Amino acid sequence: MIAGDLFHRQPLLRELKEVDYLLGSLSRTQVVLAAGNHDYIKKNSYYRTFVWSSNVHMILSSEISCIELEELDTAVYGLSYYEKEKSEPLYEKIRLRDNCRYRILLAHGGDEKHLPFRKGAVESAGFDYVALGHIHKPQELIQNRMVYAGALEPIDKNDTGRHGLVKGSLNESGCKAEFVPAASREYIHMEIEVSENMAGYALRTLIEQEIQKCGVQNLYRITLKGFKDPEVQFDLYHMDTFGNIVGIVDDTIPAFDFLRLLAANRDNLMGKYIERFGDAEPDSVEYQALCEGVRALLETKRG
Ligand SMILES: [Mn+2]
Structure with a gap:
């Protein structure tokens, strides 16, 4: 039929x-x-x-x-x-x-x-x-x-x-x-939990292992979750060991130590900025603004 x-x-x-x-x-x-x-x-x-x-x-x-x-x-x-x-x-x-x-x-x-x-x-x-x-x-x-x-x-x-x-x-x-x-392959939406101590190569290895577990014949859409080291930039174009990743999205949250940053910056713009967004939930737009702002301020400071 x-x-x-x-x-x-x-x-x-x-x-x-x-x-x-x-x-x-x-x-x-x-x-x-x-x-x-x-x-x-x-x-x-x-x-x-x-x-x-x-x-x-x-x-x-x-x-x-x-x-x-x-x-x-x-x-x-x-x-x-x-x-x-x-x-x-x-x-x-x-x-x-x-x-x-x-x-x-x-x-x-x-x-x-x-x-x-x-x-x-x-x-x-x-x-x-x-x-x-x-x-x-x-x-x-x-x-x-x-x-x-x-x-x-x-x-x-x-x-x-x-x-x-x-x-x-x-x-x-x-x-x-x-x-x-009977299908020869499956599309799989996979979430990968990133941890703060994970650098790019470690992430690549983790993805490789997870894909091996679920079958290299399948096709993957990967979402990165969890907290990552704010210093680490994942190179998403180089995570595809087997050539079967159709999309990869980084939804991780930078694990800034806001309390420590606040303590050290009470009297300046960074301190005021952190205080302003102090109680933002990690998955909110406010938290995203907090992270982006702190990142920008840190980079200015270094520059
Ligand atoms: Mn139809």
Whole structure:
């Protein structure tokens, strides 16, 4: 079951040929697919005329239609998008009209602009399983009954977490659906706790170890947290040992010893400045101003 948006844009003819070759080479498998809101069936879409292998069935109708897979005694309901958005709740209005033992709904969307549905309304139609697409993160709406498989691979850097497919089995005793991780890599948002005694090279080594722990095949967005030595400047361009860091942000707070600085500067501008912001919380804008001001004053003093 391919629940739409197999392509994130209009597919090229050669891409359909490649996909059809792969799906057509499955010897004991029937494939049903429909177009989603990204690969929707435009006027000149290759989906309109493409001739699939005999085991590959595309639902081309823009209204709910039904494909019967006789040898599996299974009917698959669904539709294809012919535009980027479609806001009628069509999946809530399905009337079953087949003579099969099993019934699957292949559905794409679920948000406001893409065929919204209430899961209860779809459930009551009587499908054995609802295979959902559109949302990239795998999730079960109803256990073993209504599941978003999610994208096979993460699509962008915010598409974190596991990705793969749903393996389901449908027989007299009901439907079982389990998530099978299949993505070759994952996007991971990682926080690294920096300490005051850590210099740049130590940080680089720590990041290297953390990435090794979580897998060098994955892609990382790293946020540095904690307090750092105010003297230390991290060179963020040289932290990427394995070439898999897609972004790194330094959110550390300089660990100025304000009490000591205040004691030594009671009568000057620095002392007055520290007093002015004395009770700022470490994650506030005031604290940031305090740190920047103190840094500037220290640098002026040295200069
Ligand atoms: Mn979609």
